Amino acid sequence: MSVTAAKGFTAAGIAAGIKDNGNPDLALVVNNGPRRAAAGVFTSNRVKAAPVLWSEQVLKSGQVSAVVLNSGGANACTGPKGFQDTHATAEKTAEVLGRGAIEVAVCSTGLIGVPLPMDKVLAGVETAAASLSEHGGEKAAIAIKTTDTVHKTSVVTRSGWTVGGMAKGAGMLAPGLATMLVVLTTDADLESEVLDKALRAATRVTFDRVDSDGCMSTNDTVLLLASGSSGITPDHDEFAEAVRQVCDDLGRQLIGDAEGASKEIKVEVINAATEEDAVEVGRSIARNNLLKCAIHGEDPNWGRVLSAIGTTRAAFEPDRLNVAINGVWVCKSGSVGEDRDLVDMRYREVHIVADLAAGTETATIWTNDLTADYVHENSAYSS
Amino acid sequence: MSVTAAKGFTAAGIAAGIKDNGNPDLALVVNNGPRRAAAGVFTSNRVKAAPVLWSEQVLKSGQVSAVVLNSGGANACTGPKGFQDTHATAEKTAEVLGRGAIEVAVCSTGLIGVPLPMDKVLAGVETAAASLSEHGGEKAAIAIKTTDTVHKTSVVTRSGWTVGGMAKGAGMLAPGLATMLVVLTTDADLESEVLDKALRAATRVTFDRVDSDGCMSTNDTVLLLASGSSGITPDHDEFAEAVRQVCDDLGRQLIGDAEGASKEIKVEVINAATEEDAVEVGRSIARNNLLKCAIHGEDPNWGRVLSAIGTTRAAFEPDRLNVAINGVWVCKSGSVGEDRDLVDMRYREVHIVADLAAGTETATIWTNDLTADYVHENSAYSS
Numbered sequence: 001m002s003v004t005a006a007k008g009f010t011a012a013g014i015a016a017g018i019k020d021n022g023n024p025d026l027a028l029v030v031n032n033g034p035r036r037a038a039a040g041v042f043t044s045n046r047v048k049a050a051p052v053l054w055s056e057q058v059l060k061s062g063q064v065s066a067v068v069l070n071s072g073g074a075n076a077c078t079g080p081k082g083f084q085d086t087h088a089t090a091e092k093t094a095e096v097l098g099r100g101a102i103e104v105a106v107c108s109t110g111l112i113g114v115p116l117p118m119d120k121v122l123a124g125v126e127t128a129a130a131s132l133s134e135h136g137g138e139k140a141a142i143a144i145k146t147t148d149t150v151h152k153t154s155v156v157t158r159s160g161w162t163v164g165g166m167a168k169g170a171g172m173l174a175p176g177l178a179t180m181l182v183v184l185t186t187d188a189d190l191e192s193e194v195l196d197k198a199l200r201a202a203t204r205v206t207f208d209r210v211d212s213d214g215c216m217s218t219n220d221t222v223l224l225l226a227s228g229s230s231g232i233t234p235d236h237d238e239f240a241e242a243v244r245q246v247c248d249d250l251g252r253q254l255i256g257d258a259e260g261a262s263k264e265i266k267v268e269v270i271n272a273a274t275e276e277d278a279v280e281v282g283r284s285i286a287r288n289n290l291l292k293c294a295i296h297g298e299d300p301n302w303g304r305v306l307s308a309i310g311t312t313r314a315a316f317e318p319d320r321l322n323v324a325i326n327g328v329w330v331c332k333s334g335s336v337g338e339d340r341d342l343v344d345m346r347y348r349e350v351h352i353v354a355d356l357a358a359g360t361e362t363a364t365i366w367t368n369d370l371t372a373d374y375v376h377e378n379s380a381y382s383s
Numbered sequence: 384m385s386v387t388a389a390k391g392f393t394a395a396g397i398a399a400g401i402k403d404n405g406n407p408d409l410a411l412v413v414n415n416g417p418r419r420a421a422a423g424v425f426t427s428n429r430v431k432a433a434p435v436l437w438s439e440q441v442l443k444s445g446q447v448s449a450v451v452l453n454s455g456g457a458n459a460c461t462g463p464k465g466f467q468d469t470h471a472t473a474e475k476t477a478e479v480l481g482r483g484a485i486e487v488a489v490c491s492t493g494l495i496g497v498p499l500p501m502d503k504v505l506a507g508v509e510t511a512a513a514s515l516s517e518h519g520g521e522k523a524a525i526a527i528k529t530t531d532t533v534h535k536t537s538v539v540t541r542s543g544w545t546v547g548g549m550a551k552g553a554g555m556l557a558p559g560l561a562t563m564l565v566v567l568t569t570d571a572d573l574e575s576e577v578l579d580k581a582l583r584a585a586t587r588v589t590f591d592r593v594d595s596d597g598c599m600s601t602n603d604t605v606l607l608l609a610s611g612s613s614g615i616t617p618d619h620d621e622f623a624e625a626v627r628q629v630c631d632d633l634g635r636q637l638i639g640d641a642e643g644a645s646k647e648i649k650v651e652v653i654n655a656a657t658e659e660d661a662v663e664v665g666r667s668i669a670r671n672n673l674l675k676c677a678i679h680g681e682d683p684n685w686g687r688v689l690s691a692i693g694t695t696r697a698a699f700e701p702d703r704l705n706v707a708i709n710g711v712w713v714c715k716s717g718s719v720g721e722d723r724d725l726v727d728m729r730y731r732e733v734h735i736v737a738d739l740a741a742g743t744e745t746a747t748i749w750t751n752d753l754t755a756d757y758v759h760e761n762s763a764y765s766s
Contacts (some may be wrong), residue, residue, distance in 0.1 A: 047693030047701045047717070077689050079702070079718030112686025113719055215673045215687075216694045289672070289753075290598045290761050297762025303495025304598075306460050310430030311599045318430045319462070334430070335462030336496055370672075372755035378673050379680025 002137030002153035003029050005164030006187040008227025011136035013143030016124025018072035018110075018117060024143035025072040026124040029183050030097060030132055031065055035228030038064035039196035040105065041203050043220035049076030050086040051106040052219060058090075058105045062192030064225055065103035067183055068093045068125060069144050071168070073110040073117075076218040085116050092122045096129040107181045107221050109146050109168060141166035144181055147377065149257055154249040156242045161188040161230040163242045167250040169257075179217035180207060180254060184246060188239055189228035198240035199224045206247035209279070209365045211286045212258040222247075255366045260373030263295050265350045267365045272356045277314035278363035281354060284308045285365070292370035298345035300325040305354060306334065315358045322355035385520025385536035386412050388547030389570040391610025394519035396526030399507025401455035401493075401500060407526035408455040409507040412566050413480060413515055414448055418611030421447035422579035423488065424586050426603035432459030433469040434489040435602060441473075441488045445575030447608055448486035450566055451476045451508060454529050454551070456493040456500075459601040468499050475505045479512040490564045490604045492529055492551060524549035527564055530760065532640055537632040539625045544571040544613040546625045550633040552640075562600035563590065563637060567629060571622055572611035581623035582607045589630035592662070592748045593638055594669045605630075638749045643756030646678050648733045649749055656742035660697035664737060665748035667691045675753035681728035683708040688737060689717065698741045705738035 004011050009031055016026040031038075040059040042052050058064060068089055075082045086106045094101040108116070141151040148168050155164040169180030184199075203222055224243065234242075255264050267285045272278035285291065288308040294301035302323045309321060323331035328343045330336075350369075387394050392414055399409040414421075423442040425435050441447060451472055458465050469489045477484040491499070524534040531551050538547040552563030567582075586605055607626065617625075638647050650668045655661035668674065671691040677684035685706045692704060706714035711726045713719075733752075 045690060045693040046695075046699075047689045047704075074686075077686055077714065077718055079716065082718070112684075112690065113714070115719070215671055215690065218686075218690050218693060288598055289757075293758050293761035296758065299762065301495075303457070303460055303601075306430045307428060307495065307598065307601050310428035310601060312429075316429075321430075331460065331496070333462065335460055335465070336498070370758055372758045374672075375676050375679065375753055375755045375758060378676035379682065 001155045001164055002141045002166040003164055003183050003185045004134055004137035005155040006162040006185045006227065008032050008187050008229030009185045010132040010134055011140040012128040012131040012133065013136065013139030014124060014128045014131060016127065017120040018070055025070055026128055027069040027140035027143040028128040028132060029067045029140055031225045031227050033227055035189060035226055036063050036065050036103065037190060037192040037195055037226040038062060039192055039199045039224045041199055041222045043217055045216045045218050047077065047218050049074050049108060049219040050078060050082035051075055051108045052221060053083060054086045054090065055105040055107065055221060058102060061102065063103050064105050064223065065099040066093055066097055067105045067107065067223055069107040069181055070121060071109050071144050071146050073108060073114055074112045074219050075108040075116050076112040078113065078115050081115065085118050088118060089121055089125065092125045096126055105223055109144065109179065109181050109219055112218060137166065144168040147259055152250055152253040154246045156245050158234065158238065158242055160232045161234055162186060163246050165246050165250060167254060169254045180220050182222040182250060184224040184243065186226045187230035188226055189231060189233045190226050190239065194236055195224050195226055198243045201240055202244040202247040206244065206251040209363065210251045210255055211283055211365055211367050212255060251366065255368055258368040259377045260371045261368035262371055263350050263369040264348055265295055265352060265367045265369065267352050267367060269354045269356065270362045271359055272361040273315035273359035275361045275363055278361050280312045281309055281314045281356065282363050282365035284312045285352065285354060286367035289370055295350055296369035296371050300330055300340045300343040300345060302331040305352060306331060309354060314356060316356040320357040322357065324353040326351055384538045384547055385524045385549040386547060386566050386568045387517055387520035388538040389545040389568045389610065391415050391570050391612030392568045393515040393517055394523040395511040395514040395516065396519065396522030397507060397511045397514060399510065400503040401453055408453055409511055410452045410523035410526040411511040411515060412450045412523055414608045414610050416610055418572060418609055419446050419448050419486065420573060420575040420578055420609040421445060422575055422582045422607045424582055424605045426600055428599045428601050430460065430601050432457050432491060432602040433461060433465040434458055434491045435604060436466060437469045437473065438488040438490065438604060441485060444485065446486050447488050447606065448482040449476055449480055450488045450490065450606055452490040452527050452564055453504060454492050454527050456491060456497055457495045457602050458491040458499050459495040461496065461498050464498065468501050471501060472504055472508065475508045479509055488606055492527065492562065492564050492602055495601060520549065527551040530642055535633055535636040537629045539628045541617065541621065541625055543615045544617055545569060546629050548629050548633060550637060552637040563603050565605040565633060567607040567626065569609050570611065570613035571609055572614060572616045573609050573622065577619055578607050578609055581626045584623055585627040585630040589627060589634040592746065593634045594666055594748055594750050638751055641751040642760045643754045644751035645754055646733050646752040647731055647749065648678055648735060648751060649747060650735045651747045652737045652739065653745045654742055655739045655744040656698035658744045658746055661744050661746035663695050664692055664697045664739065665746050667695050668735065668737060669748045669750035672753055678733055679752035679754050683713055683723045683726040683728060685713040688735060689714060692737060697739060699739040703740040705740065707736040709734055
């Protein structure tokens with residue numbers, strides 16, 4: 001269902017020849033209105049890809065008629081020519097759709113530092129526009145895959161209105177957004193300010209707390225488009241909650257498909273003095289390579305959890321820390337707790353609870369284990 | 384030569400049975416004076432092992448008569464009993480040497496969260512004391528190994544005085560000191576304040592810029608002991624430079640023996656606005672898992688360098704960044720530079736230069752690649 005689950009949208013996904021292997025690599029999502037409100041959240045990396053620089057400008061108006069996305073090349077670190085290429089892609093899309101280029105957002109994903117084959121991209125835009133369909137959401141989701149093993153879509157339907165979306169991302173998932181492209185659509189009748197508020201609230205507790213390998217991308221983009229075609233203006237909180245649910249679901253799918261991962265690790269920090277403390281501690285644990293290796297080896301190595309907590313500025317006393325792994329409190333009061341042999345780590349999901357004993361705040365960060373497959377996949381990516 | 388290269392020191396390394404495999408696991412270094420000045424630098428991890436908490440107190444007096452070190456157990460996260468064990472080890476060492484316990488520093492390394500077998504440790508102290516020798520430095524260096532494949536020693540001799548030392552460390556090397564234990568000795572006749580200044584200056588630009596896997600240990604300790612037995616008081620700057628040289632050499636040996644590494648990577652940041660900026664950028668590059676995988680695959684993936692730079696707060700303009708890998712400027716002005724196929728990455732050492740074009744400051748961080756062997760070694764460590 002993806003981006004065409006909500007009424008008022010058409011989409012397409014085609015093989016434009018950007019990828020050498022002939023797989024689908026160009027997607028188009030079109031908002032047919034009546035409203036064309038939009039909001040966007042972008043990578044906080046200061047080295048931003050050309051499509052991010054362009055789309056940030058597009059979103060300033062709060063109006064998006066179409067999103068054109070390509071896999072097979074990030075168009076990042078490609079200089080002034082890269083920006084011209086993004087602009088030309090938006091112009092071409094606008095031309096074939098009969099819109100203004102400044103209403104066309106552009107997303108790219110793939111290898112950094114390689115110019116896009118613009119003849120193929122521009123021809124692909126024409127092909128994609130010709131195959132736009134109310135049932136094209138699935139194909140669009142497939143066309144944005146890079147190292148993803150599966151395409152990711154999610155839909156939440158409420159009384160008379162829908163939020164749906166697609167995501168790509170498998171490696172380089174980190175706070176400040178992962179290497180992810182996400183397009184969400186809704187037929188709810190809402191203004192861009194409402195979309196913006198809902199999207200920022202949702203990404204803050206979902207995509208921004210998905211941390212696969214601590215690396216932050218140059219291209220991350222999350223867009224939310226509203227067509228208004230349901231004619232319904234939902235309660236803002238109810239809408240925000242629906243957006244959060246879709247983001248949460250897509251974020252979990254990203255972690256589930258992280259490069260080379262064999263475990264999905266939920267790091268839950270409890271009893272923190274502040275939410276910021278909880279997030280900082282959760283990220284520190286989630287980024288600890290030694291712990292991630294231990295989890296891969298099904299070793300409940302809680303010493304590495306404490307070691308990670310100790311590098312943060314969060315409020316805590318070392319001798320009051322408690323850690324549970326899969327329900328067993330292996331560390332109590334900063335020291336040896338229940339028998340670590342009781343921890344059952346055979347399953348794909350691993351749940352770590354870090355109790356800071358310093359307050360009442362909580363946060364959950366999702367990550368995955370560090371595996372030899374991750375090393376293999378990422379040592380061979382561009383060569 | 385190690386810690387007994389300088390006059391006035393004896394040392395021993397023996398197998399006390401702390402390690403199951405019967406390898407040497409207990410070392411003793413004794414300062415026979417006439418001076419017993421000392422300085423120490425410890426992990427900045429807030430979760431500190433019992434021996435670190437103890438030795439920090441010992442060093443406050445600026446006097447150390449002996450250092451007792453064990454491998455086979457970190458005595459970290461072991462609660463009040465762990466501190467009692469460290470204290471008992473210092474007491475026993477003081478007793479057999481005829482000194483005060485408060486002049487005995489203790490260092491431990493190995494798995495976190497496991498109590499030490501104190502009967503073996505205390506018996507081992509007696510055995511070690513009985514085998515103290517002016518030629519015992521090598522054996523002491525061997526006894527502190529954990530996953531180290533080789534023992535590490537270094538000596539610098541100047542006119543009439545010497546600085547020598549030993550180090551252990553192979554994984555968990557990160558700023559704020561690695562999982563490293565280092566004992567340096569000198570026969571120069573200097574007060575503890577001079578030692579402290581020289582040691583802090585040296586560690587700041589050596590061990591503190593060695594970042595193998597971004598993880599910070601609970602046990603890191605670097606000690607410098609002066610016997611004064613050469614009767615020579617060197618120029619303070621000349622002494623500080625000798626200490627820096629020994630630390631630099633030992634730090635390089637640590638990186639060279641990092642767990643599972645196949646490449647040693649020198650990350651040199653140039654033309655930074657401040658030294659802090661240079662260090663922050665260097666660390667960000669050195670900690671980027673994706674880049675470390677790429678280097679392992681001999682792939683000069685400069686996009687990952689830019690992506691890492693972009694996550695820092697350092698002063699730079701994205702379109703002025705330049706990156707060289709092994710002498711080839713693969714990125715110029717934030718975009719594609721010289722042909723990446725010109726980069727020869729067959730050798731063990733890889734040299735990355737990141738030019739921020741924002742000033743005149745520089746810093747060098749050493750790291751290594753991320754390999755499947757690292758994953759294997761660290762997923763099986765405690766199980």
